[in-house]
């Protein structure tokens with residue numbers, strides 16, 4: 001539901017606005033390019049009205065290192081297949097490692113019990129150069145795939161930079177993946193190098209993954225070279241064919257960067273793959289570089305004095321976004337362990353201890369801290385924290401308020417929505433507009449984002465399909481093993497040819513902000529009224545009795561419709577009549593009577609992907625009678641046992657409806 005005139009929670013102080021990168025960029029645009037803009041909205045309007053000038057301005061303003069300067073910006077604007085900066089040659093890693101003379105470390109490595117080390121900027125450059133020299137020595141060539149199963153630790157950052165520096169294509173999974181999940185992804189891309197880890201830690205336990213590494217290797221016949229990172233320092237010698245990472249990053253190799261075409265593949269990320277084999281999403285050196293310069297400097301206001309902490313799994317695109325902060329010279333704080341180690345607000349403890357100026361996390365984590373009654377602003381010294389990025393799912397209104405009450409009254413809280421598909425946001429934070437409760441501050445520069453009604457018209461103040469009407473440089477260059485581009489087209493362009501449909505419901509608000517209402521492909525459409533699940537979660541998950549919820553609407557044979565709401569109760573509560581009524585009332589009041597579900601069911605857990613997205617579509621399919629093996633790929637589920645309850649429920653639901 002859109003609410004006009006949402007309450008302003010934070011207004012950036014004038015001194016902070018005038019010192020921001022985006023204001024400096026605006027001044028430069030006015031004086032050097034004769035493009036005067038007054039505020040964020042006018043800057044955004046200009047950025048999408050002249051994509052060529054906008055993206056060229058990003059290239060020039062940030063002085064991209066390249067061997068051939070751009071002659072043309074957007075050579076072909078058609079989607080899919082837009083062609084950016086043809087003829088230029090550059091390297092993403094070279095541009096990320098250029099800030100070697102700035103003060104402060106490049107990487108601070110943290111695990112559950114404290115710091116495990118720091119890498120200076122010069123050390124990072126040297127380690128990357130030595131690992132890259134090893135890759136060259138063993139015959140890895142531009143375009144070869146380097147696959148890694150590594151946690152969020154410094155060697156992972158070194159390895160992605162080293163692979164990219166020679167033009168090899170990087171692909172990483174987190175070490176908590178099982179063998180099947182790893183094979184599903186890596187067998188497709190036929191890597192020549194596999195980098196593994198002896199183990200990782202989680203909640204005080206040291207988890208040995210050497211068996212998984214061996215089992216994976218057996219199923220990847222293309223791998224010619226293996227490297228092990230001894231993260232836990234587990235006893236025992238490595239088999240002779242496995243190189244020890246620690247030996248490969250020392251030496252005196254000079255940095256050397258292979259300059260590649262703008263659209264040369266940088267890394268392969270994966271779609272969630274909940275209903276099929278995960279799709280390999282391929283991004284380019286140039287696209288990711290320009291996007292990270294723009295987003296980190298202009299939207300997140302980061303520079304060399306910043307320290308960015310995100311305890312993201314390496315399987316989540318947000319980890320790639322963490323590495324990308326090196327593009328503006330910021331320090332990366334990596335984290336290996338449980339994000340809630342010892343106490344729910346442990347991540348704030350890490351922010352305080354290591355002086356993070358920016359903290360990125362999932363909305364669900366902030367809500368967990370809120371529900372746990374934590375007061376990080378009182379318990380820890382968060383005086384250096386300037387901004388928080390909440391992403392992954394919409395942030396409930398109570399959590400927006402909690403951040404300002406319990407974390408800091410003077411922090412720039414941004415809720416950002418984008419995805420693996422573009423390795424950035426489409427809509428989210430900017431440092432010069434007010435922060436309003438429940439609202440993303442606005443579109444990202446250069447992103448022609450619109451909400452379309454059913455007639456395909458752009459609407460304001462109404463819920464519509466989120467579309468991106470013009471290309472962005474960081475859109476995928478292609479999907480892996482998709483020679484005719486069919487899978488790419490089906491993923492984004494099957495509804496509106498030539499226009500990217502992302503699959504989210506949003507509203508563009510009259511005040512310039514945006515609201516995300518949930519996934520449009522899991523839309524609840526009851527009697528012709530389309531509703532986003534996020535509005536229902538907002539009404540339900542703010543109740544103290546409810547820990548989490550999942551709602552779906554399933555079209556059934558013969559025109560039937562079933563809309564169950566699954567709730568996980570907090571300890572000490574029962575789903576009695578009174579609570580059922582309370583939930584219904586909350587939904588009715590905060591949304592509308594049509595949003596009230598048919599049934600409210602107490603469940604042990606909400607199944608999610610490994611990156612914490614609720615599995616609405618697979619659960620909907622189960623309830624529509626799709627066989628479990630078709631409805632869901634279990635290897636992609638964070639806790640496969642959580643799903644079994646829904647499989648049983650769907651069976652019971654079907655036998656009851658057949659019987660009745």
Ligand SMILES: CC(=O)CC(=O)O
Pocket residue numbers: 317318391392393416417418419420424425
């Ligand atoms: C930036 C994002 O939107 C990250 C995500 O896909 O969760």
